[in-house]
Amino acid sequence: MRKIKNKKAFFGALNLLVVGSELNSHPLLQTESINVPSEASSIAEIKNLNLASLKAIESSWLKIPPNCKARGFNASPSSLANQEISTKIQSIYSSFKS
Amino acid sequence: MKPKTIQFSAEEIQFLRKSFENFDEITSFSKDIMLSSKIASYGIFREIGTINDELARFIFDATTQKAVRLESLKSRFIEWNGLFGLQIFSIDTNRLELRTKGFYEVIHPSLSKNEDGTLHSLYVFPEIINKIAQSEGIDLVLVKSWGMNSIFGGFDPAKAYYQTNFWELANNDSLKFSDLIRNGRLAFMGTHDLVAHIAGMNHQQWPLLRQKAQNVYETIQTYFRSVSTPSISALILPYTAGVILDDLAQPPSYGSKSHIAVLDELLIKISAKEIPANLSTLLTQFPDGFQEIIDMSRKHGTENNSQEIKVKINFFVKQILKASLVNPLLG
Numbered sequence: 001m002r003k004i005k006n007k008k009a010f011f012g013a014l015n016l017l018v019v020g021s022e023l024n025s026h027p028l029l030q031t032e033s034i035n036v037p038s039e040a041s042s043i044a045e046i047k048n049l050n051l052a053s054l055k056a057i058e059s060s061w062l063k064i065p066p067n068c069k070a071r072g073f074n075a076s077p078s079s080l081a082n083q084e085i086s087t088k089i090q091s092i093y094s095s096f097k098s
Numbered sequence: 099m100k101p102k103t104i105q106f107s108a109e110e111i112q113f114l115r116k117s118f119e120n121f122d123e124i125t126s127f128s129k130d131i132m133l134s135s136k137i138a139s140y141g142i143f144r145e146i147g148t149i150n151d152e153l154a155r156f157i158f159d160a161t162t163q164k165a166v167r168l169e170s171l172k173s174r175f176i177e178w179n180g181l182f183g184l185q186i187f188s189i190d191t192n193r194l195e196l197r198t199k200g201f202y203e204v205i206h207p208s209l210s211k212n213e214d215g216t217l218h219s220l221y222v223f224p225e226i227i228n229k230i231a232q233s234e235g236i237d238l239v240l241v242k243s244w245g246m247n248s249i250f251g252g253f254d255p256a257k258a259y260y261q262t263n264f265w266e267l268a269n270n271d272s273l274k275f276s277d278l279i280r281n282g283r284l285a286f287m288g289t290h291d292l293v294a295h296i297a298g299m300n301h302q303q304w305p306l307l308r309q310k311a312q313n314v315y316e317t318i319q320t321y322f323r324s325v326s327t328p329s330i331s332a333l334i335l336p337y338t339a340g341v342i343l344d345d346l347a348q349p350p351s352y353g354s355k356s357h358i359a360v361l362d363e364l365l366i367k368i369s370a371k372e373i374p375a376n377l378s379t380l381l382t383q384f385p386d387g388f389q390e391i392i393d394m395s396r397k398h399g400t401e402n403n404s405q406e407i408k409v410k411i412n413f414f415v416k417q418i419l420k421a422s423l424v425n426p427l428l429g
Contacts, residue, residue, distance in 0.1 A: 073294035
């Protein structure tokens with residue numbers, strides 16, 4: 001059984017799951033063949049595990065800077081932006097005048 | 099005619115929300131331009147002056163030459179010439195200047211400017227911005243699920259992030275985002291959309307962008323074919339691809355070779371299915387290799403180091419696998 005390093009996050013995540021049996025985990029890295037479980041049971045199980053995963057990864061997720069995540073703008077303030085707008089855009093603004 | 103300030107009552111906000119709920123998942127601005135203008139304005143309004151304000155760091159005090167204080171930024175709804183929009187201003191100064199590509203294009207020039215060329219306010223009219231986008235061949239849209247998570251909920255100012263940001267991972271939003279881009283569409287519902295994607299947009303860059311979005315869409319679609327509920331572990335690589343594609347869809351990063359090189363390798367890795375898409379796993383830690391991948395994609399010249407790209411992405415995959423517990427519960 002792979003040693004769980006972040007026990008606090010792991011057991012916190014398990015609070016969201018119904019623990020009915022002894023834990024038995026096999027790291028994917030050491031598994032040569034993987035048996036895909038039947039779909040009927042796996043969907044509910046995966047949904048529960050996903051909720052637990054999001055709880056478990058929250059602290060490590062927060063360490064990632066916002067601009068590295070989705071909806072982060074990859075740019076820094078530069079010098080004064082070009083204040084000249086194109087003739088095309090000027091005419092669009094003009095078309096909305098009263 | 100001067101712009102008139104408009105106040106939204108709680109009932110009007112509720113009406114706006116109900117109307118938005120009745121939209122299709124993807125709705126073009128042009129379908130109901132006034133309602134779309136109000137929703138986009140409300141989305142920007144909710145972000146101005148908060149941790150989610152993506153405009154703030156590009157708004158400078160022309161006198162001090164420093165970025166205005168985030169807390170000094172305020173906004174109010176306005177109507178002008180039948181248009182609905184937003185006035186953004188700083189309580190610290192009425193001499194503003196903007197410091198990112200294309201920002202001046204999305205601000206009404208005559209309403210916003212002082213005589214000396216600085217800005218006293220930023221007047222933003224989504225209907226005009228929609229017309230600018232159309233002139234570039236881009237269709238601005240509202241995305242219902244995204245809006246319900248951000249504009250109309252999920253934002254806790256006490257947290258350092260939109261709750262939605264988490265759900266972009268869980269909901270596989272990279273698939274939706276790549277679908278929009280490949281079809282020549284952009285969401286417009288907040289400050290990120292305005293300053294990161296719309297300001298400075300250029301139709302000449304979009305053929306390549308749409309092709310890359312097509313690649314991302316097809317790869318993720320194939321990876322999750324027949325998988326109704328992917329695990330969080332399996333969603334990380336697609337999420338990463340989506341972040342890189344988002345960068346590519348930003349005018350300052352249009353056509354970036356470093357982004358394209360990393361994205362292409364990432365898509366190869368997704369297609370290789372080293373992380374099974376439908377396996378029950380508990381993810382115990384978000385891999386810090388993610389930031390290395392994003393930083394690498396943003397570094398000029400990365401495209402010349404294909405070996406480094408492969409090594410770092412391989413390491414990233416191994417981190418995900420190592421942090422994933424397989425079938426932690428057995429019945």
